Amino acid sequence: MLEVALRHRFGRQGFAIEAAFTAPGDGVTALFGPSGCGKSTILAAVAGLLRPDEGRVALDGTMLLDTTRRVFVAPERRRCGLVFQEARLFPHLSVETNLRYGLKRAPRGTTGPGFDEVVALLGIAALLPRRTGRLSGGERQRVALGRALLSRPRLLLMDEPLAALDAARRGEVLPFLARLRDVARTPILYVTHALDEVDALADRMVLLESGRVLAEGSVEALTARTDLPLAARRDAGVLVACTVRSAHEGLATLDFDGGVLVTTSRPGPPGTRLRVRLRARDVAVAIEQPRGISTQNIIPVTLVAIDEGSEVGEVFLRLTAGPTSLLARVTRESVVRLQLRHGMAVWALIKAVTFDHRVVGAAITTEAAEERALAVRMMPNVVLKGSDR
Numbered sequence: 001m002l003e004v005a006l007r008h009r010f011g012r013q014g015f016a017i018e019a020a021f022t023a024p025g026d027g028v029t030a031l032f033g034p035s036g037c038g039k040s041t042i043l044a045a046v047a048g049l050l051r052p053d054e055g056r057v058a059l060d061g062t063m064l065l066d067t068t069r070r071v072f073v074a075p076e077r078r079r080c081g082l083v084f085q086e087a088r089l090f091p092h093l094s095v096e097t098n099l100r101y102g103l104k105r106a107p108r109g110t111t112g113p114g115f116d117e118v119v120a121l122l123g124i125a126a127l128l129p130r131r132t133g134r135l136s137g138g139e140r141q142r143v144a145l146g147r148a149l150l151s152r153p154r155l156l157l158m159d160e161p162l163a164a165l166d167a168a169r170r171g172e173v174l175p176f177l178a179r180l181r182d183v184a185r186t187p188i189l190y191v192t193h194a195l196d197e198v199d200a201l202a203d204r205m206v207l208l209e210s211g212r213v214l215a216e217g218s219v220e221a222l223t224a225r226t227d228l229p230l231a232a233r234r235d236a237g238v239l240v241a242c243t244v245r246s247a248h249e250g251l252a253t254l255d256f257d258g259g260v261l262v263t264t265s266r267p268g269p270p271g272t273r274l275r276v277r278l279r280a281r282d283v284a285v286a287i288e289q290p291r292g293i294s295t296q297n298i299i300p301v302t303l304v305a306i307d308e309g310s311e312v313g314e315v316f317l318r319l320t321a322g323p324t325s326l327l328a329r330v331t332r333e334s335v336v337r338l339q340l341r342h343g344m345a346v347w348a349l350i351k352a353v354t355f356d357h358r359v360v361g362a363a364i365t366t367e368a369a370e371e372r373a374l375a376v377r378m379m380p381n382v383v384l385k386g387s388d389r
């Protein structure tokens with residue numbers, strides 16, 4: 001487990017951070033918040049690249065920083081693997097040499113994935129002889145991930161690793177990040193301000209604003225809260241864990257804990273586990289079961305709360321389908337007109353064409369899936385969290 005408590009101010013009048021949070025010993029914890037809220041500064045303090053005015057950083061009980069006891073472990077001795085927005089590779093050297101540089105930094109006597117395993121995991125075998133200066137941005141980031149992993153870190157620190165890539169390249173690298181998360185068993189602290197990356201990768205989220213922690217918890221729990229700034233976003237809504245039951249003729253049926261969803265997005269074959277973001281603005285409610293309507297998803301739910309929205313004239317309806325929470329963003333006028341009250345049984349209406357999905361495990365090509373199977377064979381003591389568990 002990573003424990004962080006920091007207090008720092010740049011100069012006398014500068015930006016101030018006062019933040020404390022924990023991250024578990026596995027999975028991805030996202031440091032999420034708007035530009036300038038202090039995410040990179042916190043990451044730098046964990047890496048040892050910044051000495052905060054006061055603070056404590058402990059990794060699995062080992063103190064990396066404790067200003068009260070004058071403990072400051074040098075960055076190179078913290079065993080943190082770093083991946084930044086730009087890959088920071090040696091441009092004149094080959095991919096293989098860059099990767100072996102990572103391996104050289106692994107402390108003696110440590111165990112972890114070997115060179116071939118990491119190359120297979122990240123699908124970079126064909127790139128090995130090439131100079132990194134000639135690679136695409138996405139390829140460079142995969143090499144940077146490999147180099148970080150080969151240094152056998154106890155913690156991977158990633159500062160917006162996809163932010164410098166265009167949409168196509170991000171889509172190319174994301175599944176590899178998911179594979180790394182699932183196979184490498186190294187906890188990851190992941191800085192981002194992109195909610196879709198949180199949806200795709202993170203188990204936990206630490207929500208930051210102006211140098212302070214507003215909330216921390218599971219991604220599902222935090223995205224369903226209407227009292228956090230996340231609720232002001234146009235894509236505010238809940239994340240629902242689903243499993244594909246069937247998929248044919250352009251429609252997929254997904255099971256979730258509390259019902260069934262039908263979607264036109266292509267989530268993969270039966271059994272695939274994924275997360276669906278149901279945006280509050282895409283959910284309507286009806287007080288009677290609608291008939292003669294094109295909407296595919298008509299889900300019986302209970303209205304459990306009416307929360308203030310961030311916009312005048314709007315509210316969030318908090319609905320439950322079994323143990324699963326949904327949010328609907330509707331006008332206050334509708335609440336009055338339909339006489340909506342807590343405890344009412346209503347129907348949530350969600351068009352099949354509206355929602356996005358993120359495959360929880362790596363959604364990768366057949367070739368990459370074969371490489372992944374190879375990586376798994378080569379790393380027998382791996383834990384799989386993905387769709388092909």
Ligand SMILES: Nc1ncnc2c1ncn2[C@@H]1O[C@H](COP(=O)(O)OP(=O)(O)OP(=O)(O)O)[C@@H](O)[C@H]1O
Binds near residue numbers: 034036037042
């Ligand atoms: N060395 C420094 N000296 C003075 N101010 C700094 C320094 N480094 C960062 N800051 C300020 O601290 C604040 C937080 O910066 P930080 O880079 O941690 O934010 P961030 O959340 O990572 O933002 P972004 O998403 O834009 O990278 C900003 O206002 C920044 O200008």
